[in-house]
Amino acid sequence: MLSPYRVVDLSDERGVLAGQMLADLGADVIQVEPPGGSSGRGVAPFFADRPDQSIYWAAYTRGKRGITCDIESPHGRDLLLRLLDRADFLIESSDVGRMARLGLDHETVREHHPQLIYISISAFGQSGPKAHYVGSDLAIWAAGAPLLMTGDDDRAPLRVSQPQAWGHAAGDAAGGAMLALHARHQSGRGQHVDVSAQVSAAQATLGQILAFSVGAVEPERFGGGIKLRGVGIRGTADVLDGHVVVTLAPGPAIGHFANHAARWLVEIGAADRRLLDEDFVTYADRAAAGRADPDLFPRLQQLMRDEVAKRTKQEMLEVSIEYDLLLVPVLDVVDVAESRQLEARSFWREIEHSDGRRVTYPGPPLQILLDNQPMVDQHRQPPTLGQHNAEIYGELGVKADDLMRLRSEGVI
Amino acid sequence: MSLPQINLPRGNGPLADVKLLDLSWIVAGPTVGRAMADYGATVIRVESPTRVDTARIVGPFHADEPGVEQSALYGNVNAGKWGITLDLRVPEARDIFRRLVQWCDIVSESFTAGVLQRWQLDYPQLRKLKPDLIMLSSTLLGQTGPYRSVSGFGSQGAGMSGVQYLTGWADRPPAGPFGPYTDYPAPRFALTALLAALDHRRRTGEGVFIDQAQAEGTLQLLAPALMDYMNGGPEIERRGNDDPQLAPHGVYPCSPTDGRSESWVALAVATDQQWRELAQLIGADPSLNLDQRLERRAPLDDAIGQWSSQRLASEVETALQAVGVSAHALSTTEDASHDPQLAHRVHFRRLPHALHGETVVEAPRYILSESPAEVSRPAPMYGEHNELVLTRVLGLTDNEITALAAAGALS
Numbered sequence: 168m169l170s171p172y173r174v175v176d177l178s179d180e181r182g183v184l185a186g187q188m189l190a191d192l193g194a195d196v197i198q199v200e201p202p203g204g205s206s207g208r209g210v211a212p213f214f215a216d217r218p219d220q221s222i223y224w225a226a227y228t229r230g231k232r233g234i235t236c237d238i239e240s241p242h243g244r245d246l247l248l249r250l251l252d253r254a255d256f257l258i259e260s261s262d263v264g265r266m267a268r269l270g271l272d273h274e275t276v277r278e279h280h281p282q283l284i285y286i287s288i289s290a291f292g293q294s295g296p297k298a299h300y301v302g303s304d305l306a307i308w309a310a311g312a313p314l315l316m317t318g319d320d321d322r323a324p325l326r327v328s329q330p331q332a333w334g335h336a337a338g339d340a341a342g343g344a345m346l347a348l349h350a351r352h353q354s355g356r357g358q359h360v361d362v363s364a365q366v367s368a369a370q371a372t373l374g375q376i377l378a379f380s381v382g383a384v385e386p387e388r389f390g391g392g393i394k395l396r397g398v399g400i401r402g403t404a405d406v407l408d409g410h411v412v413v414t415l416a417p418g419p420a421i422g423h424f425a426n427h428a429a430r431w432l433v434e435i436g437a438a439d440r441r442l443l444d445e446d447f448v449t450y451a452d453r454a455a456a457g458r459a460d461p462d463l464f465p466r467l468q469q470l471m472r473d474e475v476a477k478r479t480k481q482e483m484l485e486v487s488i489e490y491d492l493l494l495v496p497v498l499d500v501v502d503v504a505e506s507r508q509l510e511a512r513s514f515w516r517e518i519e520h521s522d523g524r525r526v527t528y529p530g531p532p533l534q535i536l537l538d539n540q541p542m543v544d545q546h547r548q549p550p551t552l553g554q555h556n557a558e559i560y561g562e563l564g565v566k567a568d569d570l571m572r573l574r575s576e577g578v579i
Numbered sequence: 580m581s582l583p584q585i586n587l588p589r590g591n592g593p594l595a596d597v598k599l600l601d602l603s604w605i606v607a608g609p610t611v612g613r614a615m616a617d618y619g620a621t622v623i624r625v626e627s628p629t630r631v632d633t634a635r636i637v638g639p640f641h642a643d644e645p646g647v648e649q650s651a652l653y654g655n656v657n658a659g660k661w662g663i664t665l666d667l668r669v670p671e672a673r674d675i676f677r678r679l680v681q682w683c684d685i686v687s688e689s690f691t692a693g694v695l696q697r698w699q700l701d702y703p704q705l706r707k708l709k710p711d712l713i714m715l716s717s718t719l720l721g722q723t724g725p726y727r728s729v730s731g732f733g734s735q736g737a738g739m740s741g742v743q744y745l746t747g748w749a750d751r752p753p754a755g756p757f758g759p760y761t762d763y764p765a766p767r768f769a770l771t772a773l774l775a776a777l778d779h780r781r782r783t784g785e786g787v788f789i790d791q792a793q794a795e796g797t798l799q800l801l802a803p804a805l806m807d808y809m810n811g812g813p814e815i816e817r818r819g820n821d822d823p824q825l826a827p828h829g830v831y832p833c834s835p836t837d838g839r840s841e842s843w844v845a846l847a848v849a850t851d852q853q854w855r856e857l858a859q860l861i862g863a864d865p866s867l868n869l870d871q872r873l874e875r876r877a878p879l880d881d882a883i884g885q886w887s888s889q890r891l892a893s894e895v896e897t898a899l900q901a902v903g904v905s906a907h908a909l910s911t912t913e914d915a916s917h918d919p920q921l922a923h924r925v926h927f928r929r930l931p932h933a934l935h936g937e938t939v940v941e942a943p944r945y946i947l948s949e950s951p952a953e954v955s956r957p958a959p960m961y962g963e964h965n966e967l968v969l970t971r972v973l974g975l976t977d978n979e980i981t982a983l984a985a986a987g988a989l990s
Contacts (some may be wrong), residue, residue, distance in 0.1 A: 295923030303847035338767025343945035345774035374652030383639030
């Protein structure tokens, strides 16, 4: 879909997913790294057989082309500016102030590249009292507020064990870039898109970031569930081989799922048929008015826990599909890798690397039909360091002997 | 006879020509429509009059009072939209829906896979009405595959994507992330693709169908952990706040303020230089390298905790940031509402509201230097714009609307 557009991607590990999202939609994305390689190539985990090769970097550069360019040097800066002549987007995630120091900030670059959409990803945004704060996954998660809401109530708050904050910011960067593209269709001009990872992280509070502002109580953390007015409500249940996520509540939104659960319990003989006489869609109002048994719903919950505990994750998933329950297993990494659903959707893709290794990657995040035909995505290996130097600098008209010279001078 | 169409007031911004029919609900789908409304799109949010949007019945609630018009979550993901109610189980409502499809550019929906098919309103059918339609179908696990019909919220998505399992302490069952996690990454992927689809249609005239499995969006954010296992590496387990390449790294207790029961600071040391700065403050050995710090994680965490618990989180944050160490107090929502950085970005937007006097929504998650977002009005109340949309967009007469209501299409 985005095949007419070129993205010059200067991001490091902090924004590298944004360019990949555009590449997955067809854009020509050129990852630009310093001659010594991006700091992102040093981020764990690493391929078991290649301790110097970052899986993190591979995961988010798939589908891009790659060049090296020392943008700190005058020659390198000139090369980058030539590359921008034919670019639609620039993505960068440097420490705030670095691009200005190099004379490569939006203000400077737009003079000769007014068409360019310039996307900056940073921890707190390009200006403001915390713009120069040192960011990190954990600090951003703290500042955006999801961190305090997550974890067991008797221990310190928790992050997700695979860092998430920069991924959320990169996702917003891709969306902001596309909004700026539509603005360019109107105005003919590019603009600056300023993404703050702190603000992106606030998305992960389910709107609770607004609690104080509208006069609601502060959310409290509760492992495996939520806490409402000091009362913990578990959203998970034990099964023989782990846990399931289960949502069971009366009411007009999801009470029908409680009816489905009642039907399952009756059909397996765990509950009396009279349970089917109750309609949990309207139950809560009637129970509050004294016209339904207030103990009935708690009994349903307990019966569910008892029966679920006798079964495995996979058994409960099958029950959930057959009876339409709000219940799924808590899958571990092996379960996800072996998921029949992901297999049926051809989610995992093998890519043969130039050294002959076959590496398994996630496929694109969406399945897309263009004019009712499956979109062909660009599935190629992540670029090795400087892999497309000759090709891309060649397109700019840099001659072979100049390339040699630039290489010997350490510019590329 | 129908009245001539006079349409809805136009928005301003890069998407002013775009019309979105938003049948999605809760968070993942509505967030996409909110973002488009911020930049000028005309968005009609269609709700079921009988099955209440869950976002309306979970908080945070205005003045902490539950109620279907009280939710700031619903308000946050639906601001700027027009709201109508249609009971799609009623044939007359489905006729209205088909007419709205011909009006719009994009349909966004998040029914359980198969539901629209039963109503003959799925993409193959709608494409016959409008060949260049752009449509987003967003569900937990996608439109195909053996588990396509699994119902659920993003909490179920968290279970199915592995993020529930990967959030917690190594010695305890998974704590899981806060709320329906797969609802958070999903709208980023969907919005980007829908805007790309509009661009594609503009150039080619082709329609686009997007099948989103929300769990697969979260898998993109977990990709390194999953790829590690799938390419011969270890099975990653949850590990509290530990990081394989950062130490010290964690959440440390601070001295609570204002009668609060707890207070915490997050801290991440990435380099030896940062460690030397921190070590000086807490009185530890500044010469330790990363391997040594990883090895002595527990005693170092204790030493930091003893130091931090004597101090306010804001003091620790300021002191560490001043010497180049990443640290931030764990914000409560009250802290966030006073945060000078969020204030600098005007993140909390106050809007007049018919019931609450005033409501608050978040600003967009990016600032476009030349295309400021405009949150034109608060989220619609239940069915607030039924008459407006039916008369202005479809040109229905009062009698036709009365007939629709009598058929049960609207309530």
